Amino acid sequence: MKSKCFVLINLLVLQYLVVLCVSQDFDFFYFVQQWPGSYCDSDKNSCCYPTTGKPAADFGIHGLWPNYKDGSYPQNCDPNNPFNESEVSDLISSMRRNWPSLACPSSNGESFWSHEWVKHGTCSESVLDQHSYFGTALSLRQQTKLLQSLKSAGINPDGGSYSLANIKDAIKRGTGYTPWIECNQDSSGNSQLYQVYLCVDSSGSNLIECPVFPNGKCGSQIEFPTF
Numbered sequence: 001m002k003s004k005c006f007v008l009i010n011l012l013v014l015q016y017l018v019v020l021c022v023s024q025d026f027d028f029f030y031f032v033q034q035w036p037g038s039y040c041d042s043d044k045n046s047c048c049y050p051t052t053g054k055p056a057a058d059f060g061i062h063g064l065w066p067n068y069k070d071g072s073y074p075q076n077c078d079p080n081n082p083f084n085e086s087e088v089s090d091l092i093s094s095m096r097r098n099w100p101s102l103a104c105p106s107s108n109g110e111s112f113w114s115h116e117w118v119k120h121g122t123c124s125e126s127v128l129d130q131h132s133y134f135g136t137a138l139s140l141r142q143q144t145k146l147l148q149s150l151k152s153a154g155i156n157p158d159g160g161s162y163s164l165a166n167i168k169d170a171i172k173r174g175t176g177y178t179p180w181i182e183c184n185q186d187s188s189g190n191s192q193l194y195q196v197y198l199c200v201d202s203s204g205s206n207l208i209e210c211p212v213f214p215n216g217k218c219g220s221q222i223e224f225p226t227f
């Protein structure tokens with residue numbers, strides 16, 4: 001009995017050490033997707049289609065952002081690990097389709113991806129190297145199928161006004177998890193569906209319920225503009 005206890009205690013200590021050693025410098029990720037129609041008709045920024053052409057009328061990736069449970073987040077964690085397109089060369093065509101840049105002037109996306117990697121990706125490099133970071137975001141994009149979930153609930157990008165609660169319900173039904181919705185305003189000042197936040201565990205593999213939501217507020221009825 002005594003020796004069994006000893007073994008058990010040893011195991012517990014070992015487990016504790018393992019937990020300590022692999023503990024991350026962040027708690028979870030926000031996976032953020034944006035509606036291009038709301039980027040382009042907003043009162044804040046003009047938009048420019050990528051040099052490769054107008055993106056599909058679908059949600060595009062904004063980023064995969066390491067975050068802390070208290071709501072704050074690390075950024076620019078490793079100046080010695082710049083974005084290197086040749087490390088993700090096999091993913092570039094998928095990134096062009098699913099992670100397009102709408103910023104002006106028109107670009108091929110590289111400066112957007114570089115910004116996301118340098119500001120956010122370097123803060124999860126202990127878990128995801130560049131190839132896995134971009135690969136993980138792309139597979140989360142495929143897994144979450146936001147537009148499909150919304151359309152199945154009769155919520156279409158047709159310039160109509162929809163209940164925020166119904167939008168959240170539709171995404172929860174489709175993904176299994178409660179999203180956070182960020183709104184912006186169109187040029188007439190209407191609140192509209194801009195970005196959808198879902199949370200992912202610190203391994204990047206599983207969606208989870210968000211430990212904390214960002215700040216900000218939409219109206220209870222929001223527009224879903226065309227693109």
Ligand SMILES: *[C@@H]1O[C@H](CO)[C@@H](O)[C@H](O)[C@H]1NC(C)=O
Nearest residue numbers: 081082083084085086087088
């Ligand atoms: C970019 O990645 C490639 C392939 O991994 C590597 O050979 C090259 O040295 C890297 N370039 C820089 C500037 O780090």
